[in-house]
Amino acid sequence: MTTYTWKSPDTPYGESTGRLRRELRAVHALIHRDLLRLACQRTHTALMLLHPVLYLFILGGGLAALIPRSSLGVGYQAYLFPGMLMMTVQTPAIMVGIRLITDRESGYLRELLMAPVHRSTLLLGSCAGGTLTAAVQGAVLLGLAGAAGLPYDPLLLVLLLAGMILASFTITALALALAVSLRRAETFHTLLGLVMMPLLFLSGGFFPLTALPGWARTLSEANPLAYAVDLLRRVIALRVPEQAAAAGVEWAGHPPPLLLEAALLLTSGTLALLWAAHRFNRPE
Amino acid sequence: MRRHTGDDDLAPAALRTAAHPSPHAAHPVPEPAYAISTRGLVKSYPGPEGMTNHAVRGLDLDVERGETFAFLGPNGAGKSTTIAMLCALARPTSGRATVAGADVLTQPHEVRQRVGMLFQHSAMDPDLTAEQNLHIHARLYGLPRRHARRRAAEVLETAGLTDRRRSPVRTLSGGMRRRLEIARQLLHAPGILFLDEPTTGLDPHARAQVWEHLRALRETHGSTLFVTTHYLDEAENCDRIAIIDRGRLVAQGAPLALKAAIGDDRVVLRTGDDPAARQVVRGIAPPDRAVTVDEGGICLRVPGGSAWIPRFCAALEAHGIAVHAASATPPTLDDVFFHHTGRSLDGASPARPPAGPVAPAGSKAAAQAGGSR
Numbered sequence: 001m002t003t004y005t006w007k008s009p010d011t012p013y014g015e016s017t018g019r020l021r022r023e024l025r026a027v028h029a030l031i032h033r034d035l036l037r038l039a040c041q042r043t044h045t046a047l048m049l050l051h052p053v054l055y056l057f058i059l060g061g062g063l064a065a066l067i068p069r070s071s072l073g074v075g076y077q078a079y080l081f082p083g084m085l086m087m088t089v090q091t092p093a094i095m096v097g098i099r100l101i102t103d104r105e106s107g108y109l110r111e112l113l114m115a116p117v118h119r120s121t122l123l124l125g126s127c128a129g130g131t132l133t134a135a136v137q138g139a140v141l142l143g144l145a146g147a148a149g150l151p152y153d154p155l156l157l158v159l160l161l162a163g164m165i166l167a168s169f170t171i172t173a174l175a176l177a178l179a180v181s182l183r184r185a186e187t188f189h190t191l192l193g194l195v196m197m198p199l200l201f202l203s204g205g206f207f208p209l210t211a212l213p214g215w216a217r218t219l220s221e222a223n224p225l226a227y228a229v230d231l232l233r234r235v236i237a238l239r240v241p242e243q244a245a246a247a248g249v250e251w252a253g254h255p256p257p258l259l260l261e262a263a264l265l266l267t268s269g270t271l272a273l274l275w276a277a278h279r280f281n282r283p284e
Numbered sequence: 285m286r287r288h289t290g291d292d293d294l295a296p297a298a299l300r301t302a303a304h305p306s307p308h309a310a311h312p313v314p315e316p317a318y319a320i321s322t323r324g325l326v327k328s329y330p331g332p333e334g335m336t337n338h339a340v341r342g343l344d345l346d347v348e349r350g351e352t353f354a355f356l357g358p359n360g361a362g363k364s365t366t367i368a369m370l371c372a373l374a375r376p377t378s379g380r381a382t383v384a385g386a387d388v389l390t391q392p393h394e395v396r397q398r399v400g401m402l403f404q405h406s407a408m409d410p411d412l413t414a415e416q417n418l419h420i421h422a423r424l425y426g427l428p429r430r431h432a433r434r435r436a437a438e439v440l441e442t443a444g445l446t447d448r449r450r451s452p453v454r455t456l457s458g459g460m461r462r463r464l465e466i467a468r469q470l471l472h473a474p475g476i477l478f479l480d481e482p483t484t485g486l487d488p489h490a491r492a493q494v495w496e497h498l499r500a501l502r503e504t505h506g507s508t509l510f511v512t513t514h515y516l517d518e519a520e521n522c523d524r525i526a527i528i529d530r531g532r533l534v535a536q537g538a539p540l541a542l543k544a545a546i547g548d549d550r551v552v553l554r555t556g557d558d559p560a561a562r563q564v565v566r567g568i569a570p571p572d573r574a575v576t577v578d579e580g581g582i583c584l585r586v587p588g589g590s591a592w593i594p595r596f597c598a599a600l601e602a603h604g605i606a607v608h609a610a611s612a613t614p615p616t617l618d619d620v621f622f623h624h625t626g627r628s629l630d631g632a633s634p635a636r637p638p639a640g641p642v643a644p645a646g647s648k649a650a651a652q653a654g655g656s657r
Contacts, residue, residue, distance in 0.1 A: 022426035029423035033409065036420075040411040040452075107407035113373060115424040116397040 026117040030125030034133050048091050049137055052084040056144065059206075060084075072208065073245045074149075081148035082232035083205020085160065086225060088141045089134040089168040094192065096130030097175030101185045120277040123180075127172050127273055134168035135161065149243065156239040163235050166262060167228035170269035174224065177272040180279040205229045208246040221249060224268055227261050234258055319476050319508040320347040320370060324379035327365050327531075339365040341531040342379065347510060347524075349475070352502060354522035355512040356617075358627065362531040363512045364404070367478050370510070371401050384475050397425070400469030404480040406462075410454035414445055414464050417453055418471060425472040432471070439467035443497065459490025463497055470501070476508040477501070483515065495521070516617045525617070527624055534624040539617060546623040549589025549612040553596060554581035556606035564603050565596055581609070589614070 017025075038045055060077040072079045103109040112122050142157055150156065182188050200206070202216060203225035209217055220226045230248030237244035238258070249255065256264075322345045331337035340362040347353045357363050368374040370383050372392035381388045384398035408417045415436055422432035440446050443463040448456060456464065462482065469477060482498070483491040495518065501507050511522065519525050520539050527535040527542075535542055555561040562582050566575050569592070575584045586592050589612030597607050621627075 017426045017428075025426045025428075026424050029420050032423065033412075033420045036412055036416050037409065103407075107403060107405045108409070110373070110403060111407055111421075112424065114371060114396055114401050116393040116426065117424070 023117050023121045026115055026121050027125040027128055030112075030122065031129040031132055034129030035136075038133050038136065045137065049088065049140060051091065052087040052141060053144065055087065056080055056084045056147070071246070074243050078148045078150070078243055079245050080206065081145070081150065082229050082236065083203065084144075085138055085141060085164055085232055086167055086203065086205055086229050087200070089138045089164050090171050090225070092134040092137055093130050093168045093171035094175045096126055096172050097179035098185060098188055100126060100176060100179040101182060101188055104183070105185065119281050123176060123273070123277050123280050127169070127176055130172035130175075131165060131169045134172065135165045138164035138168065150236065150240060153239055156236065159235045159239065160232060163228070163232045163262075166231070166265050166269075167225075170224050170228065170265045170272070173269040173272040173276065177276040177279075180276045199223055199225050202226060203229045204233075204248040209248055209250075210246065221251070224265060227265055230255075231258065231261050231265065234261075317349070318346050318382070319349045319351070320345060320353075320381070320383050320510065322346075322370070322379065322381040325366070325369060325376050325381055326378045327362075327369060327374065328377045338531050340369070340376075343528075343531075343533055345526060345533065345536070347508060349508055350502070350506045351524060352498075352509040352511065352522045354519040354525045355510065355528060356514070356519050356525055356621065357512075357528035358514075358625070361528045363528060364480060365531075366528070367401070367480055367510070367512065370395075371399055371478060372396055373401075397472065398475055400472070400474040400477045402466055402469050402477070402479045402482055404484060406465040408453045408461070408465065408468070411452055413450050413452055414440065414456070415449040417464070418468055421468050422471040427472065435471045435473075439470045440464075442470070442501070443467040457490070459486055459493055462486060462490065462494055466494070466497060473505075474507070476510060479509060479511045481512055481514070483513070483518065491515075491518075516621075519617055527621060529625040535620065540614075542620045543615045543617065544587070546615060546620050548585040548587045549614050550583065550585050551589040551592055551596070551612045552581050552583050552610070553593075553600075553607060554609040555600060556608070558582050560603070561600055561605050564599050564605065568595060568599050 056077060060080045064076040067076045067079075069075055100109070103112070113119065115122070139161055142160060145152060145157070145160075178191065179188060182191075198219075202209075202212070202220040202223045204220065205225070209220050209226065212220065226249050233245055233248055234255070235258075249261070322343050325340055325343040325345075326338070327340040329337045329339060343362075343366060355363050355366070365374065369376050369388060370381055372383075372388045372395040375389065383395045386394035386398065388395050409420075412420075418436035418439065419432055422435055423429070427435060437446070437449075440449050443466065445456075445460060445464055445467065448460065453461065453464065466477075466479075466482070479498070483494050486494065498509060498511075502509060509522075511518070513519055522539070524536070524538050525542060526533055535545075537545070553561065553565070558577050558581060562575050562577050565582060565584065569575060569584055569586060573584050573586055575582060577583075593610045593612060597610060600607050
């Protein structure tokens with residue numbers, strides 16, 4: 001009869017590793033997976049990056065002549081730039097939700113669930129991976145700042161990047177919260193098609209929210225994308241005052257403090273993630 | 285080299301227990317000598333119209349360490365549900381199970397750390413290379429980076445895929461993929477490997493390769509293998525078999541014991557004078573056995589067929605009848621399956637008659653080598 005022990009001393013089980021360390025390694029594994037996929041799917045990544053660029057140059061170029069500078073405070077392309085950055089991070093962030101569903105369909109999620117870590121850790125890993133890939137793509141698009149008439153000021157770029165990371169986290173968490181309760185990728189796509197357009201147009205990325213009728217403006221105040229765009233726009237105004245654009249989100253006629261906007265994004269992202277983890281943790 | 289599977293070899297069991305300090309001494313039963321042990325395991329799902337759908341009803345299983353255990357049953361018998369519970373992926377509705385010394389209900393992480401699970405439809409990232417897939421998996425199991433890299437190289441070597449380590453998974457053949465999927469489950473060096481239909485969808489050559497791989501694993505690491513399969517020849521090569529039907533265990537034991545318990549061997553004798561020989565055989569065979577003569581010779585079904593052959597031959601020679609050939613064919617596992625479930629495993633021939641008259645209750649009990657019923 002073969003005799004063996006569950007664990008020989010030289011066997012690299014993860015069992016001897018501390019609890020927290022093991023969970024962190026799992027998070028790292030999922031981030032690593034996302035980055036490897038990003039590197040593998042170059043065509044897909046390039047296409048995702050092309051999308052906002054087309055908006056900036058075609059929509060921006062076309063409307064620039066029609067929209068007077070006086071109504072926006074800046075040229076239309078410069079006005080569009082924060083919205084474009086938000087769109088850049090939004091697509092990969094939403095992909096995380098779609099991937100959770102396709103992973104479930106393909107059986108990959110089951111492989112992940114077999115890992116000896118908490119389910120919330122897996123969700124956190126997906127969220128972190130999504131946030132990071134989105135931020136990487138956003139960072140690439142920051143290179144177009146010059147085209148929007150912005151200076152390549154290191155602090156401005158760092159602040160914009162931080163804003164994009166925050167926005168990608170919130171959008172990823174919201175996408176995951178949606179994805180955990182859906183079983184079919186088709187449902188997710190249909191739902192996205194339904195809500196994405198109003199969310200985008202109510203974000204203040206394409207035109208000032210003040211131009212909207214009252215009820216739409218009220219809606220936009222509940223739109224996390226509006227806060228993301230407003231955050232990026234005001235970061236620009238902070239560093240480059242001559243590029244200060246027309247107001248975005250306003251509460252009772254006053255713009256909320258910048259840090260409060262950031263805190264709002266962070267809080268709503270965290271709440272969405274907690275809710276998703278709660279749903280995801282349900283045992284079968 | 286069939287292992288004896290009696291319940292009562294307590295001495296070696298005690299030794300092995302001593303070598304394995306259980307972290308939870310508060311749970312002395314079930315014995316940690318078993319790799320897997322379940323008592324009254326039940327899984328029910330809420331069904332339509334307030335009905336309860338019982339997928340598994342009161343399963344008692346004992347799988348010894350180092351054993352290759354086959355779990356045999358038709359589709360929907362509860363095989364996958366049982367495996368999901370044993371891997372702590374699904375919570376049992378009632379009952380308990382200890383896997384690799386850890387309780388599936390209270391220590392799910394320990395269970396998952398100590399077992400590997402090959403799903404029937406396993407999934408990998410098709411765009412990533414074999415090596416990358418393995419690395420991510422190893423990190424998920426908490427291996428430090430350096431170890432993860434070393435283990436990935438080791439299991440690739442074992443799977444014979446070292447030269448394909450930089451190939452994207454989608455470029456590998458079905459057999460290679462399956463071997464890679466098995467390799468992935470070995471990264472964290474689990475003591476128990478669950479394999480849900482490991483060879484389904486593979487061609488015979490790839491099937492043989494997968495089994496060769498599994499056998500080598502078992503020999504070098506002493507891993508316990510828990511395999512579900514519907515290929516009878518694969519079950520035949522396992523140490524023990526449990527047959528599950530409609531969520532219940534209907535038989536458990538070594539393939540030979542199971543087959544011996546249900547039916548009688550078919551004994552065929554070719555002699556110089558078949559009609560005369562028939563009279564002689566009839567005289568010494570048990571009185572309730574039919575002895576037939578056809579062009580193949582004289583034929584009868586008796587338990588322990590090969591033991592009867594010398595007696596028949598001696599009697600025939602005493603009567604001056606020459607014996608040209610004698611054979612005893614045991615019943616197949618499909619016969620065993622039919623005997624216990626009333627259906628054939630492949631489902632193709634439900635009306636096929638069983639191999640022989642129903643065995644007496646005593647020999648059936650002997651086949652329940654696990655003794656867990």
